[in-house]
Amino acid sequence: MSSRKTYQDAVEHLNSLQSNAATLEAVRASGGRLSEFAIPEMLEYLERIGYFPDDLNKLNIIHITGTKGKGSTSAFVNSILQHTKPSWKVGLYSSPHLVAVRERIRINGVPxxxxxxxxxFFEVWNRLQANDKRRLAHTSLMPGYFRFMTLLAFHAFRELNVDVTVLEVGVGGTYDSTNVVPKPVVTGITALGIDHVNVLGxxxxxxxxxxxxxxxxxVPAFSVPQPSEAMKVLQERAQELQASSLTVVQTPDVLPQITLGLAGKHQIQNASLAVELSREFLKKQNAFDDKGELSQTFIEGLCATKWPGRCQTVPDPVERGLTWYLDGAHTSESLDCCMDWFLSPDVSLDAEEIPPSMKRILIFNCTSGRSGPTLLSKINxxxxxxxxxxxxxxxFERVIFCTNVTYADGHFKGDLTTKAISDSEIGNLTTQHQLATAWSSDLPAYPQQNIHILPSIEDAVNQIKKINDNSTSIKVLVTGSLHLVGGVIEVAGLSRVAL
Structure with a gap:
């Protein structure tokens, strides 16, 4: 019997590092006080796998954070650099993934x-297991899921000798595990809002x-325009941390006329930031002749950008007349952008009279820590x-509230397993019943028989197939959770066309 480790072995080991629902609740209850140990612990893990912080500077990092749009901005930067420097090896680290955890670590756009x-994976895992001496008493033997993935990304990018790394922050910034890089080449901040990370108030x-x-x-820093109170803090912090500059980006005149690879009006701002981050990076590397205009390679990169699960239209490859509209929006602000997109004339509200046979269906879920009623009210x-x-x-002719459990037999796809929700909450469909109640409260006239509470994503997809009679145009909006979107892509067989 072979002892060779497989990809599924790696996924199982990785999933063992997830925090369960009780642990996450304890962190929330603590007010996040454990954050102060995050960077010292991460530095210790980094050393245990054989790296010092200065080693990370060789990755030539573009570091990007924000409360919305940081993933899209990272994708724009990645595409611009690929098109402008096709001989380069461009690394991209982002989260979360949609279908396979490998998506978080990409080389030239490919997981x-x-x-x-x-x-x-096992090179990092085995080093941590072998080098088990710890300086800090509170440091656990193994890091948590996201910390491990960050260590894995650093290691993979070093081993693969990338020319540039686009590094997306996980949550926050100051205490995020990506923030152990001493000197990135350039940093950027996308739009800031209070609802994405406001669990701790x-x-x-x-x-x-x-x-x-x-x-x-x-290090030069860039930001999109922010609310005045936020911008004041950014300016103060830029001085405190001695950034070489803080520039508020403006939208290039030509940009609104370009058909960006990512749909939605809000992407113009993300693309504007990506342009300036890319331009500054290339100047720093003496790899760009800046004429103060948007070069053709920049335009090509912006047009070719792909970022699945964000304002994405996917015709079903098998079911005739069925189109999926996928957006992992999970905050009030991002749902605002999602609905602007879905209600636009070229998506859901056609300029011509909509045929009576067309049906719209909503599949929605959100994690228990988020305000479901508020998000549903935003939609309506x-x-x-x-x-x-x-x-x-x-x-919406039908609404479906389902869990993020992948399959009808109660199991998750390995890469999509989550321990963040308690078994009792999943089994009792607690969140889904709360969402259904909120929907009915918001829309008392909505027919109760058209509200479906289902235990899995597979059940939800099967419900859609029951409704589809191939003579009807069905538009299905899937939103509220990137995990939900990823599960739909997996179960509905959309990977080939969506990813």
């Missing part, structure tokens, strides 16, 4: 192969303080404001 992921000023923790001495409020000839009670 690590299962073979490479497994190889680098942070103010916008506090959020701006945490995000600006990625600023570094002598947008429908009421923009779809004026429709009663919000009839705009």
């Amino acid at each position: 690590l192969s299962e073979e490479d992921f497994t190889k680098y 942070k103010t916008l000023k506090e959020i701006a303080w945490h995000k600006s923790g990625i600023f570094k001495e002598g 409020g947008k429908v009421a404001a923009q779809a004026r000839k429709y009663d919000p009670s009839s705009y």
Whole structure:
């Protein structure tokens, strides 16, 4: 019997590092006080796998944070650099993944192969197991899931000799595990808002303080326009941390006329930041002749950008007449952008009279820590404001509230396993019943028989297939959770066309 480790072995080992629901609740209850140990612990893990912080500077890092748009901005930067410097090896580290955890670590836009992921995974795992001496008493033997993935990304990018690394922050900035890089080449902050990380009751000023923790001495920083109270904090922190400059980016005149690879008006701002981050990086590397205009390679990169699960339209490859609209929006602000996109004339509200046979269906879920009623009210409020000839009670013919469990037998796809929700909550469909109650409260006239509470994503997809009779045009909006979107891509067989 072979003892060779497989990709599934790596995924199982990785999943063992997840925090369970009780642990996450304890962290929330602590007010996040454990954050102060995050960087010292991460530095210790880094040393245990054979690296010093200065080694990370060789990765030539573009460090990006924000509360919304940081993934899209990272994707734009990645594509611009690939098109401008096709001979370069561009590394991209982002989160979360949609279908396979390998998606988090990409080379020139392509996820690590299962073979490479497994190889680098067990090199990091085995080093941590072998080098078990710890300086800090509170440091656990093994890091948590995201910390391990960050260590794995650093190791893979060093082994693969990338020319540049686009590094997306996980959560926050100051205490994020990516923030052990002493000197990135350039840093960027996307739009800031209070709802994405407001589980601990942070103010916008506090959020701006945490995000600006990625600023570094002598390193230029860029930001999109922010609310005045947030911008004041960014300016103060740029001085405190001695960033060489802090520039608020403006939208290039030509940018609104370009058909960006990512849909939605909000992407113009993300693309503007990506342009400036890319331009500054290339100047620093003496690899760009800046003429003060948007070069053709930049435009090509912006047009070719792909970032699955964000305002993405996917015609079903098998079911005739069925189109999936996928957006992992999970905050009030991002849902605002999602609904602007879904209600736009070229998506859901056609300029011509909509045929009576067309049906719209909503599949929705959110984690228990988020405010489901508020998010659903945002959806219905947008429908009421923009779809004026429709009663919000009839705009979506059906609504489906399901868990993020992948399969109807109660199991998760290995890469999509989550321990963040208690078994009792999943088994009792607690969140889903709360969402259904909130929907009915918001829309008392909505027919109860058209609300479905289902235990898995597979059940939800099967429900859609029951409704589809191939003579009807069905538009399905899937939103509220990137994990939900990833599960739908997996179960509905959309990977080939969506990823």
